Amino acid sequence: MPASLIDVSEIPSLSRQRLGDQIADVLRKQIVVGELAPGSRIPERETSLALGVSRTPLREALLILESEGLVTMAPARSPIVANPSPKEVVDLLIVQSALEALAGDCACDTITEEEIGHIEELHGQMVAQADSTESIDFFQVDMAFHQAIVAATKNAPLIKTHAQYNSRLWRARYLSSRRRVKKRSLTLAEHGNILEGLRNRDRKRTSRALEKHLKTAIRNISTILAEPGTDA
Amino acid sequence: MPASLIDVSEIPSLSRQRLGDQIADVLRKQIVVGELAPGSRIPERETSLALGVSRTPLREALLILESEGLVTMAPARSPIVANPSPKEVVDLLIVQSALEALAGDCACDTITEEEIGHIEELHGQMVAQADSTESIDFFQVDMAFHQAIVAATKNAPLIKTHAQYNSRLWRARYLSSRRRVKKRSLTLAEHGNILEGLRNRDRKRTSRALEKHLKTAIRNISTILAEPGTDA
DNA sequence: CAAGATTATTTGGTATACCAAATTATGAAT
DNA sequence: ATTCATAATTTGGTATACCAAATAATCTTG
The missing domain is CATH 1.20.120.530 (GntR ligand-binding domain-like)
Incomplete structure (x- = not known):
């Protein structure tokens, strides 16, 4: 039973953010501090399961992180944490x-x-x-x-x-x-x-x-x- | 019968790109030259239909463009072309x-x-x-x-x-x-x-x-x- | 026993289905 | 006729299903 990402005890009506953004925040933090090591894989199913969400918002997060240069997405391989030369x-x-x-x-x-x-x-x-x-x-x-x-x-x-x-x-x-x-x-x-x-x-x-x-x-x-x- | 985005007569094995990236290219070009005017809506269903793809890759394209600052995605509204002050x-x-x-x-x-x-x-x-x-x-x-x-x-x-x-x-x-x-x-x-x-x-x-x-x-x-x- | 071919499985890419919020349309009451 | 409430519809967000390519595993053959 994976815990959900955030406690939704915020203002329920306002400031609702997309799940993908929240996931991107979580992963970004992990990447930045090295908790997710450079070069390590981020399999979509496994990761989404671990985060308690579906692949769709996780995928959005990965796209965001790719555009930031923190994740590399090759055609048919698992996304990996960027490992800059x-x-x-x-x-x-x-x-x-x-x-x-x-x-x-x-x-x-x-x-x-x-x-x-x-x-x-x-x-x-x-x-x-x-x-x-x-x-x-x-x-x-x-x-x-x-x-x-x-x-x-x-x-x-x-x-x-x-x-x-x-x-x-x-x-x-x-x-x-x-x-x-x-x-x-x-x-x-x-x-x-x-x-x-x-x-x-x-x-x-x-x-x-x-x-x-x-x-x-x-x-x-x-x-x-x-x-x-x-x-x- | 909407025509597909690109002629896939390229090298079939190599350099295959995600649909989302290709759509992002198309939309980016339209936005940049003003064909899609600042402030105009980009409804997901309608646009994806017009491009002959499903909402999923279109959505990926919109996320890419949002991260580039060309599209603004508000919580429950249609994505709109950015209209910078x-x-x-x-x-x-x-x-x-x-x-x-x-x-x-x-x-x-x-x-x-x-x-x-x-x-x-x-x-x-x-x-x-x-x-x-x-x-x-x-x-x-x-x-x-x-x-x-x-x-x-x-x-x-x-x-x-x-x-x-x-x-x-x-x-x-x-x-x-x-x-x-x-x-x-x-x-x-x-x-x-x-x-x-x-x-x-x-x-x-x-x-x-x-x-x-x-x-x-x-x-x-x-x-x-x-x-x-x-x-x- | 080794090497290549073939099948099974995993994995990303795309399409579709479903839901909730928001907008619009509609109708009733003043 | 105007305004407010309510219902219908549109729309984005998320989950699931399906497919094809790639990888891994297994079997066959020299």
């Missing part, structure tokens, strides 16, 4: 870098004082957790920091595209983050630089700081991906 | 601008001499058609010019994301292009500048030229969208 990861990072530089530029015009405050708070959390052994916490706040900057642009397409690139890069960046526990001070310094640019609403400084920050990430991840692949 | 169009253009600037930068490293030749040829076509009354031809070559630059980066995610933004912007840019027949010389001058940057593999010049070119487009489209909406 090193080159593809770098390509994704290059675009992500440009998106965040743009976001920094735009955010200087659109960000509110409250939003700056929120980002400062995130930065504070990262400083506080800099010595934490739980690398996952530090990493998640790091991601939230970047997301918050993009959100401050109020540019919906930019926010969505950035989120999608983030999903595809999450795993690679997490693995990179785990090996750089010793170098968190550099991350924090770069974040501080970005934050300073935002505070002064200095478009060039902010976008350049973000660009430089991402370039660092590209360099780090490139070296990791060059190694023979030892996974989590 | 002026603010959204500008937001899209801002991102597209950053994507093309990035492409120009990257392409300077990756573009081949053949590809430069191809782009020069496109430029030559535009020069030749500068006085053509068929604004559609000039416009399409214009789009191809930009696509070719992005393609030269060999960055698959960038190419795909750019293509999606292009789809969503196609109509707005076409309408803008039609009102600027008199100012094609400016477009050509800016393209020449971009091309020169590519020839010299000058990353800064190329990306700046593309950025400036897109900024011009944003300005033009903004003024058009500010007017009361008279359509095609």
